[in-house]
Amino acid sequence: EVLSQNSVTGVGVDQELISAVPSHNPTFVARNFTDSEIAYCQSQPSPSASFAARWVGKEAVFKALGVSSKGAAAPMKEIEILPDAAGVPTVILHGDAKVAAEGKGVSKVHISLSHSETTAIAFAQATSA
Amino acid sequence: EVLSQNSVTGVGVDQELISAVPSHNPTFVARNFTDSEIAYCQSQPSPSASFAARWVGKEAVFKALGVSSKGAAAPMKEIEILPDAAGVPTVILHGDAKVAAEGKGVSKVHISLSHSETTAIAFAQATSA
Amino acid sequence: EVLSQNSVTGVGVDQELISAVPSHNPTFVARNFTDSEIAYCQSQPSPSASFAARWVGKEAVFKALGVSSKGAAAPMKEIEILPDAAGVPTVILHGDAKVAAEGKGVSKVHISLSHSETTAIAFAQATSA
Numbered sequence: 001e002v003l004s005q006n007s008v009t010g011v012g013v014d015q016e017l018i019s020a021v022p023s024h025n026p027t028f029v030a031r032n033f034t035d036s037e038i039a040y041c042q043s044q045p046s047p048s049a050s051f052a053a054r055w056v057g058k059e060a061v062f063k064a065l066g067v068s069s070k071g072a073a074a075p076m077k078e079i080e081i082l083p084d085a086a087g088v089p090t091v092i093l094h095g096d097a098k099v100a101a102e103g104k105g106v107s108k109v110h111i112s113l114s115h116s117e118t119t120a121i122a123f124a125q126a127t128s129a
Numbered sequence: 130e131v132l133s134q135n136s137v138t139g140v141g142v143d144q145e146l147i148s149a150v151p152s153h154n155p156t157f158v159a160r161n162f163t164d165s166e167i168a169y170c171q172s173q174p175s176p177s178a179s180f181a182a183r184w185v186g187k188e189a190v191f192k193a194l195g196v197s198s199k200g201a202a203a204p205m206k207e208i209e210i211l212p213d214a215a216g217v218p219t220v221i222l223h224g225d226a227k228v229a230a231e232g233k234g235v236s237k238v239h240i241s242l243s244h245s246e247t248t249a250i251a252f253a254q255a256t257s258a
Numbered sequence: 259e260v261l262s263q264n265s266v267t268g269v270g271v272d273q274e275l276i277s278a279v280p281s282h283n284p285t286f287v288a289r290n291f292t293d294s295e296i297a298y299c300q301s302q303p304s305p306s307a308s309f310a311a312r313w314v315g316k317e318a319v320f321k322a323l324g325v326s327s328k329g330a331a332a333p334m335k336e337i338e339i340l341p342d343a344a345g346v347p348t349v350i351l352h353g354d355a356k357v358a359a360e361g362k363g364v365s366k367v368h369i370s371l372s373h374s375e376t377t378a379i380a381f382a383q384a385t386s387a
Binding site (some may be wrong): 007017 | 344370377385
């Protein structure tokens with residue numbers, strides 16, 4: 001018998017004014033985003049909106065995992081959010097974030113991102129297999 | 130043995146300024162909302178807020194299904210959102226949207242809508258049986 | 259055989275301007291928040307933001323349960339939201355809200371809260387065992 005059903009283990013929501021995310025600061029960007037994320041955001045119509053959406057997305061993933069993001073010390077780069085072949089934002093975990101997720105039995109984190117002219121918002125959901 | 134548990138297949142969030150949704154434009158309304166949706170929204174205390182909430186709701190459903198809404202060309206009318214007997218917003222899929230959902234094994238899309246004075250927001254979640 | 263998988267039964271989103279939640283009104287606070295919630299919010303850096311986040315959280319839980327909050331008459335105090343040992347916001351139901359949830363087979367409500375400088379937002383998800 002195969003049970004493919006998953007189980008929700010946690011949810012996370014986060015929002016931020018796009019203007020409050022310092023995406024024009026190269027140090028901030030290099031510390032918090034992977035090379036692939038940077039290339040993707042810079043290819044978008046509004047890079048600052050794309051960086052802000054990913055930024056709140058990473059925070060939402062931390063909340064869904066039920067671990068603290070430890071503020072500025074959080075390894076935000078370990079939560080990578082990239083579009084899949086169909087354009088759907090997909091979460092890839094690395095390092096400590098991956099270990100924390102595995103320790104909680106989380107096998108998949110769903111994510112959705114949105115931005116208006118002023119505000120970026122993200123919702124994340126962690127599920128176990 | 131009956132397995133009634135469902136499985137989350139995708140999530141979607143969307144937001145928009147209520148003032149950015151042209152709900153006073155009859156062509157926009159007729160193209161994107163069903164007759165039942167129009168009757169419902171026009172019966173509400175703030176029709177423009179109700180139209181805007183449904184508008185972001187339809188976009189959130191597209192995101193949860195993992196398909197592109199194709200912008201203005203998207204068949205938004207195929208995503209119908211109406212209150213059930215208890216007043217809970219319920220998603221009814223038609224046409225290509227229904228086919229796309231079935232093709233992905235999605236049997237139910239949960240939705241929640243909210244609006245403040247200025248902003249409408251929606252969250253959708255697609256599940257398989 | 260043990261089936262630990264849960265099943266999503268409803269979702270809820272709610273938002274409000276922090277300034278629109280009268281958290282400086284002692285009557286409002288005493289009627290809608292438990293002693294533990296009040297103590298927690300008053301210990302936070304911005305009590306008004308914490309009260310507002312819990313306020314929209316309670317409304318989001320009502321939506322996820324698929325029951326009307328009945329506006330001002332709703333027993334908001336019966337939806338208690340407190341951080342667990344890891345700091346994750348956790349929903350504890352009391353009274354009529356607990357009975358309503360049990361009647362719908364809801365065994366757990368996940369919640370996430372967020373506030374920017376101006377706006378509080380919450381997402382809730384009801385699951386059955």
